[in-house]
Amino acid sequence: MKIENIELFYLSMPEILDEADGSQDALIAKVEGGGFIGWGECEASPLTSIANFICPKSHSAAKPIKDSVLGADLNNLADVKKIIHNVKQNSLMIAQTPHTFSGIEVAILDLLSKKNQSPIYEIIGHKNSNPKIAYASVLFGNTPDETLKKASDMRLKNFKAVKFGWQNFGTDLNNDKDHLIAAREGLENDLMLMVDAGAVWGNNVSEALKRVEILKEANVTWLEEPFYSDAFDEYSQLNKISSLPLAGGESCHSVESAKNMIKYGNVKFIQIDAGIAGGILAGKDIAKFAEENDVQYVNHTFTSHLQLSASLQSYAGSLKSKLAEYPMQLKSLAWDITKNHIIIDKDGYINIPSDIGHGMIINEDALFKYKVDVEIKVNQKKIF
Amino acid sequence: MKIENIELFYLSMPEILDEADGSQDALIAKVEGGGFIGWGECEASPLTSIANFICPKSHSAAKPIKDSVLGADLNNLADVKKIIHNVKQNSLMIAQTPHTFSGIEVAILDLLSKKNQSPIYEIIGHKNSNPKIAYASVLFGNTPDETLKKASDMRLKNFKAVKFGWQNFGTDLNNDKDHLIAAREGLENDLMLMVDAGAVWGNNVSEALKRVEILKEANVTWLEEPFYSDAFDEYSQLNKISSLPLAGGESCHSVESAKNMIKYGNVKFIQIDAGIAGGILAGKDIAKFAEENDVQYVNHTFTSHLQLSASLQSYAGSLKSKLAEYPMQLKSLAWDITKNHIIIDKDGYINIPSDIGHGMIINEDALFKYKVDVEIKVNQKKIF
Numbered sequence: 001m002k003i004e005n006i007e008l009f010y011l012s013m014p015e016i017l018d019e020a021d022g023s024q025d026a027l028i029a030k031v032e033g034g035g036f037i038g039w040g041e042c043e044a045s046p047l048t049s050i051a052n053f054i055c056p057k058s059h060s061a062a063k064p065i066k067d068s069v070l071g072a073d074l075n076n077l078a079d080v081k082k083i084i085h086n087v088k089q090n091s092l093m094i095a096q097t098p099h100t101f102s103g104i105e106v107a108i109l110d111l112l113s114k115k116n117q118s119p120i121y122e123i124i125g126h127k128n129s130n131p132k133i134a135y136a137s138v139l140f141g142n143t144p145d146e147t148l149k150k151a152s153d154m155r156l157k158n159f160k161a162v163k164f165g166w167q168n169f170g171t172d173l174n175n176d177k178d179h180l181i182a183a184r185e186g187l188e189n190d191l192m193l194m195v196d197a198g199a200v201w202g203n204n205v206s207e208a209l210k211r212v213e214i215l216k217e218a219n220v221t222w223l224e225e226p227f228y229s230d231a232f233d234e235y236s237q238l239n240k241i242s243s244l245p246l247a248g249g250e251s252c253h254s255v256e257s258a259k260n261m262i263k264y265g266n267v268k269f270i271q272i273d274a275g276i277a278g279g280i281l282a283g284k285d286i287a288k289f290a291e292e293n294d295v296q297y298v299n300h301t302f303t304s305h306l307q308l309s310a311s312l313q314s315y316a317g318s319l320k321s322k323l324a325e326y327p328m329q330l331k332s333l334a335w336d337i338t339k340n341h342i343i344i345d346k347d348g349y350i351n352i353p354s355d356i357g358h359g360m361i362i363n364e365d366a367l368f369k370y371k372v373d374v375e376i377k378v379n380q381k382k383i384f
Numbered sequence: 385m386k387i388e389n390i391e392l393f394y395l396s397m398p399e400i401l402d403e404a405d406g407s408q409d410a411l412i413a414k415v416e417g418g419g420f421i422g423w424g425e426c427e428a429s430p431l432t433s434i435a436n437f438i439c440p441k442s443h444s445a446a447k448p449i450k451d452s453v454l455g456a457d458l459n460n461l462a463d464v465k466k467i468i469h470n471v472k473q474n475s476l477m478i479a480q481t482p483h484t485f486s487g488i489e490v491a492i493l494d495l496l497s498k499k500n501q502s503p504i505y506e507i508i509g510h511k512n513s514n515p516k517i518a519y520a521s522v523l524f525g526n527t528p529d530e531t532l533k534k535a536s537d538m539r540l541k542n543f544k545a546v547k548f549g550w551q552n553f554g555t556d557l558n559n560d561k562d563h564l565i566a567a568r569e570g571l572e573n574d575l576m577l578m579v580d581a582g583a584v585w586g587n588n589v590s591e592a593l594k595r596v597e598i599l600k601e602a603n604v605t606w607l608e609e610p611f612y613s614d615a616f617d618e619y620s621q622l623n624k625i626s627s628l629p630l631a632g633g634e635s636c637h638s639v640e641s642a643k644n645m646i647k648y649g650n651v652k653f654i655q656i657d658a659g660i661a662g663g664i665l666a667g668k669d670i671a672k673f674a675e676e677n678d679v680q681y682v683n684h685t686f687t688s689h690l691q692l693s694a695s696l697q698s699y700a701g702s703l704k705s706k707l708a709e710y711p712m713q714l715k716s717l718a719w720d721i722t723k724n725h726i727i728i729d730k731d732g733y734i735n736i737p738s739d740i741g742h743g744m745i746i747n748e749d750a751l752f753k754y755k756v757d758v759e760i761k762v763n764q765k766k767i768f
Contacts, residue, residue: 230640256614
């Protein structure tokens with residue numbers, strides 16, 4: 001079959017709050033061919049990605065993504081890889097390309113899987129899927145008491161691991177300590193605790209080093225994103241001095257950049273977003289490289305369950321990479337995008353859907369309920 | 385003063401050819417404040433960058449660039465650094481941001497320099513500027529004879545160094561050899577010859593190794609972009625096995641990514657585009673790090689003389705970094721953007737303009753002659 005049609009849906013909450021919550025808007029890709037429909041979700045800034053998809057050509061390596069996808073053959077995995085290669089050749093000099101294309105790649109694999117009547121993870125080479133330990137991804141509370149309450153709530157919801165992120169973490173040592181003590185208290189001794197610093201220390205290794213003791217006392221499984229995503233040397237220094245296990249990689253926009261994060265940043269957990277890194281196949285290549293280097297692969301997901309399922313496909317069959325990020329503070333938009341959801345079981349595990357494609361059923365009502373109308377004209381001609 | 389107004393001008397040749405020539409369109413930024421006007425040029429895909437500039441907010445780290453720039457104080461270099469910091473905090477989760485902001489940063493520094501009545505290089509801390517050896521940047525001919533002719537033409541134009549790039553280089557060993565012999569013959573023994581492979585070998589080190597002998601026989605000063613820009617390990621392997629001096633970095637979109645290219649890719653020449661890496665100040669930080677590591681800093685420029693001057697400011701005062709890329713195959717659009725041009729002298733050197741700002745006078749007629757009209761509506765409201 002051929003890719004006959006591609007549509008992009010820009011969705012948004014009525015109000016976007018000034019918080020680090022990527023579930024407030026979404027760009028959904030719908031890809032059609034051979035009577036089937038595939039769905040995927042792209043990363044942030046829907047308008048920028050729409051422009052990237054349909055922009056006039058600048059030169060031979062800065063073409064609209066649409067040109068490499070629409071009308072392409074799609075009968076097997078080799079065809080998907082050919083599309084990926086063409087996008088890289090034709091559009092990589094536009095910096096937005098990995099963000100825009102990642103969601104389209106997910107939709108393309110979903111479409112191919114529907115034709116083949118199998119889950120995506122089978123199409124890409126996993127014999128089966130293995131359940132993952134879900135870690136609840138939440139923000140620190142405004143006070144240590146709130147953090148403690150969030151921790152106990154997650155425990156009550158059967159989670160075996162909880163990650164706390166951002167808010168003001170990293171800016172006041174005593175406050176950081178109080179929140180870490182509260183989080184550990186709420187989780188009691190047996191649950192895993194992860195901490196996401198959201199790049200708060202930039203390039204400043206010494207600020208990070210000040211927190212090593214309190215992080216170790218709280219027995220954290222990892223410290224995530226202490227520095228800017230490209231600051232490999234700083235990651236590596238912190239790891240060597242402190243022996244604290246580090247996690248990072250959510251901004252990796254290519255297989256190569258993720259490999260660099262592993263090789264030079266010495267992370268022990270590489271966190272890949274299928275909507276950013278290039279798609280599900282990029283994730284699979286990264287997972288292989290990670291595990292060969294004794295690094296665990298983990299999905300990065302802070303948006304819909306469509307994206308959650310997509311991000312899990314890359315390492316569905318892995319036994320070495322055991323953890324999965326499970327977003328727990330979604331805005332209604334992100335929850336409403338799918339009719340079905342991935343639910344944690346009583347032991348704190350999630351199962352990757354074994355249905356056809358990524359297994360998530362799109363709620364088309366939500367596409368209209370949250371829809372943002374976009375019109376783009378170039379020289380008076382409507383191109384979107 | 386404050387930044388009171390920002391305008392973006394999308395310019396294009398009437399027809400965009402399917403060649404790797406970034407001078408076929410342009411996005412020009414005009415920034416106004418205190419009665420002065422500053423000008424800069426952003427990297428490829430004008431429509432994508434325009435969307436990035438004015439897009440609705442997605443979350444606290446994915447805001448339109450406009451929000452961090454318009455209305456900002458601009459009285460000294462610290463104010464510029466504050467704007468850069470804010471853009472990084474507010475917009476870095478949109479992948480396009482470095483491309484879009486780089487040209488705006490150039491315009492901001494031009495504006496500040498006009499207020500201070502000094503060249504940009506003085507504002508950023510260079511006491512003076514030193515002439516650079518211009519290398520002519522051209523494409524290989526379609527035949528070895530054409531390559532030979534181009535080489536002798538550049539010699540007649542007083543160049544002391546010439547770089548040949550892409551076309552079909554790297555795909556046929558015998559053909560590559562013929563072109564290299566022709567290039568060296570045309571340049572005679574005394575001129576420097578550089579070769580730009582345009583990432584033709586992707587991740588394939590052995591394809592590159594096959595060319596080491598013929599490159600050494602042609603006595604190349606460097607081999608540029610043998611691999612994908614993030615393939616640091618491959619760069620490093622090639623350099624270690626062959627001891628061939630490598631050059632790269634045109635895709636570096638941050639200070640950190642350029643440092644990584646130097647540290648892990650072992651390049652001997654780091655090529656930075658002021659319209660991609662984050663602007664002139666990012667370039668200055670990269671130049672400092674490069675020279676501390678015995679690496680020469682070189683501008684990357686394949687577009688207008690506005691961008692050429694901007695890219696030279698970062699290392700204007702350096703005595704260690706002696707070379708400058710000088711584009712020789714510009715489309716009329718790129719040439720017409722400025723009224724004045726940087727001209728090589730009889731010894732093959734170029735002087736960085738010592739006039740106020742970046743020293744280039746914008747040809748406002750060209751802004752209208754080549755203008756592309758763009759209209760963007762979001763929920764029926766015109767936002768551009």
